[in-house]
Amino acid sequence: MTLADNAPPARPLVDEEEAARLRTARIHRIAKWTLPSLVMVLTILAWHLYVTIGEVPHYILPGPVLVAQKMVEDWSLLWPAMLVTGRLTLFALLMAVAGGVALAVAFTQSKWAEMSFFPYAVILQVTPVIAIAPLLQIYVESAFVAALLCAWIVAFFPILSNTTIGLKSADHNLGDLFTIYGATRWQRLRFLAAPSALPFFLGGLKIAGGLALIGAVVAEFVIGRAGTGLGLASTLLEASYRFNFGRLYAALILISLMGIVIFAIMSLISHLSLRKWHESAIKREG
Amino acid sequence: MTDPIPPVGERPPLLNMSHVEKTFAGDVVALRDMNLSVQEGDFISLLGPSGCGKSTALRLISDLMHPTAGTIRWVGGQQGADDLGVVFQEPTLMPWATVAQNVWLPFRLQGKTYAAVKDDILEALKLVGLERFQTSYPRELSGGMKMRVSIARAMVTKPRLILMDEPFAALDEITRFKLNNDLLELKSKIGCTVIFVTHSVFESVFLSDRIVVMAARPGRVIRELTVDAPYPRSEEFRTSAEYAAFCRQASDALHEAMELAA
Numbered sequence: 334m335t336l337a338d339n340a341p342p343a344r345p346l347v348d349e350e351e352a353a354r355l356r357t358a359r360i361h362r363i364a365k366w367t368l369p370s371l372v373m374v375l376t377i378l379a380w381h382l383y384v385t386i387g388e389v390p391h392y393i394l395p396g397p398v399l400v401a402q403k404m405v406e407d408w409s410l411l412w413p414a415m416l417v418t419g420r421l422t423l424f425a426l427l428m429a430v431a432g433g434v435a436l437a438v439a440f441t442q443s444k445w446a447e448m449s450f451f452p453y454a455v456i457l458q459v460t461p462v463i464a465i466a467p468l469l470q471i472y473v474e475s476a477f478v479a480a481l482l483c484a485w486i487v488a489f490f491p492i493l494s495n496t497t498i499g500l501k502s503a504d505h506n507l508g509d510l511f512t513i514y515g516a517t518r519w520q521r522l523r524f525l526a527a528p529s530a531l532p533f534f535l536g537g538l539k540i541a542g543g544l545a546l547i548g549a550v551v552a553e554f555v556i557g558r559a560g561t562g563l564g565l566a567s568t569l570l571e572a573s574y575r576f577n578f579g580r581l582y583a584a585l586i587l588i589s590l591m592g593i594v595i596f597a598i599m600s601l602i603s604h605l606s607l608r609k610w611h612e613s614a615i616k617r618e619g
Numbered sequence: 620m621t622d623p624i625p626p627v628g629e630r631p632p633l634l635n636m637s638h639v640e641k642t643f644a645g646d647v648v649a650l651r652d653m654n655l656s657v658q659e660g661d662f663i664s665l666l667g668p669s670g671c672g673k674s675t676a677l678r679l680i681s682d683l684m685h686p687t688a689g690t691i692r693w694v695g696g697q698q699g700a701d702d703l704g705v706v707f708q709e710p711t712l713m714p715w716a717t718v719a720q721n722v723w724l725p726f727r728l729q730g731k732t733y734a735a736v737k738d739d740i741l742e743a744l745k746l747v748g749l750e751r752f753q754t755s756y757p758r759e760l761s762g763g764m765k766m767r768v769s770i771a772r773a774m775v776t777k778p779r780l781i782l783m784d785e786p787f788a789a790l791d792e793i794t795r796f797k798l799n800n801d802l803l804e805l806k807s808k809i810g811c812t813v814i815f816v817t818h819s820v821f822e823s824v825f826l827s828d829r830i831v832v833m834a835a836r837p838g839r840v841i842r843e844l845t846v847d848a849p850y851p852r853s854e855e856f857r858t859s860a861e862y863a864a865f866c867r868q869a870s871d872a873l874h875e876a877m878e879l880a881a
Contacts, residue, residue: 506711513681513705514728524727528715610715610756 395579400586403579411568411580415587418549418564421477422595425484426545430538432485433492441500441526442518458490462548466555480556484548491540499533500526532611535603542595550588565591624810627828627845630658632694633779633812634680639689641675648837649675653689655831655840657780657812664823664830665816666869667876672838673816677782680814681705701729704773704781704811708788710765712757712772719744719753722772736775743775744768746805763794770802774809783815787822799825800854807851820873824865825857832869834876841879842872 377397383389384396391399404411436454440447466483473479503525511521553566563571565584572581607614624630634657641650650672657663665673678684679691681703693702704725712721719733719740726736733740744750747767757765766786773781787795799822806813817823823830830844846865848856856862 504711506707506709507713509681509683510705510707510711510724511728512683513703514725515699516728520728524724525713528713531715610758612758 429488437496480552487548495537499530667833
């Protein structure tokens with residue numbers, strides 16, 4: 334018997350299973366972008382073929398070429414409209430964050446405040462905003478302020494309710510520890526409740542971003558025509574009255590694009606704030 | 620090592636509980652007539668079945684609750700924020716803060732900047748063997764390491780008394796033994812007083828020089844044992860006849876406690 338007989342079998346340099354896993358992961362990464370893009374291209378193509386072959390009149394369904402054409406032609410009208418809607422949405426969201434967080438802090442600092450006012454926050458939320466909008470138009474002189482209020486009402490509730498839950502979700506033992514070390518109210522809020530609430534708040538922010546846009550669109554539908562400057566939703570409504578369906582679709586696409594951008598920004602904010610410590614933002618091996 | 624500690628019972632007093640009672644709503648007596656004189660350098664274990672009031676006793680000592688009757692007095696004045704360190708059953712760390720920031724907490728709540736207490740934080744982390752993990756987040760650590768951070772946080776202010784509420788109950792046995800050894804070494808280095816809640820006979824005998832055995836319904840002290848074996852206690856102590864004899868004593872007392880409650 335020689336030494337060579339006892340040598341372990343030649344070891345392959347890579348583990349087959351691991352290599353396969355990495356390959357699949359790589360394919361998934363590429364497919365994540367290419368597949369939805371492909372679906373979009375195919376949908377637009379199908380849309381185009383349906384319109385041209387079926388000879389669908391443009392006032393029923395404009396083809397993608399017409400919409401693209403309108404988008405370019407009417408850009409000088411659509412772009413300012415987008416700014417108007419964008420500004421309304423952004424202001425409403427900022428107010429929702431300020432109001433929602435302030436109210437949530439007040440609620441957690443004082444049980445009495447929560448007991449007294451929380452039911453009304455719920456009533457404000459469950460009453461359909463579209464039913465309140467015409468009233469706002471009557472009572473509030475500035476149409477912009479009325480529209481802002483309308484969007485704010487829709488957007489602020491998820492921030493309020495999520496932040497309230499978050500502020501209360503701090504670990505009880507940590508709370509005891511803060512008591513033992515003689516923490517002040519402010520220290521407890523700053524070092525314990527606020528960081529505990531952050532993931533909840535960011536979840537609320539993601540929802541509120543989308544709702545602020547919806548609120549802005551509703552406000553424009555109901556109030557916007559009264560001379561706030563033309564937003565995208567008012568443009569869309571007006572285009573439908575004029576049977577200008579190319580422009581209507583162009584406006585619709587831009588609104589939807591705004592929604593996507595808002596969602597992406599909120600997701601990015603959330604990821605950046607939580608990536609170091611929160612389970613939701615941590616990639617797991619394997 | 621600090622100066623040798625005098626034998627049990629001859630040490631300077633630190634805290635006295637006399638005739639302490641705690642009754643919860645619905646006339647549930649959590650603790651009845653508890654008398655305990657804690658002395659400087661003691662390692663006291665509160666040993667007993669669930670519901671015997673051992674955690675209630677800790678909450679009373681840490682002033683999170685107030686006794687229905689009786690008094691708890693610190694010798695040499697009221698307890699300040701500096702006097703007490705606490706370790707819970709869970710590591711109870713702030714997940715959003717690094718290891719060093721977690722250990723900073725007791726100081727931070729006193730308004731001290733990180734720079735001012737950096738050396739203390741580093742020393743505490745060195746004592747628990749985690750100086751290389753200062754900038755790690757809790758989720759990156761194992762269960763045993765998290766518990767070490769928790770212990771470092773409890774002793775960073777060099778408190779007069781450290782309360783531990785079943786700190787190792789959730790850990791595996793190997794980690795638990797290791798932490799038991801380390802805890803004794805730590806205690807001998809910083810010379811603090813410890814009250815340790817456990818329901819493990821073996822742990823209480825290995826760690827402490829005084830064991831207070833408690834019974835449930837109502838929660839009360841039924842016996843106090845002295846574990847008269849010298850520190851430092853090594854791994855060999857775990858397998859010695861002496862250790863077995865003490866375990867037997869504690870175990871008998873615990874059985875008695877169970878029968879009383881039944």
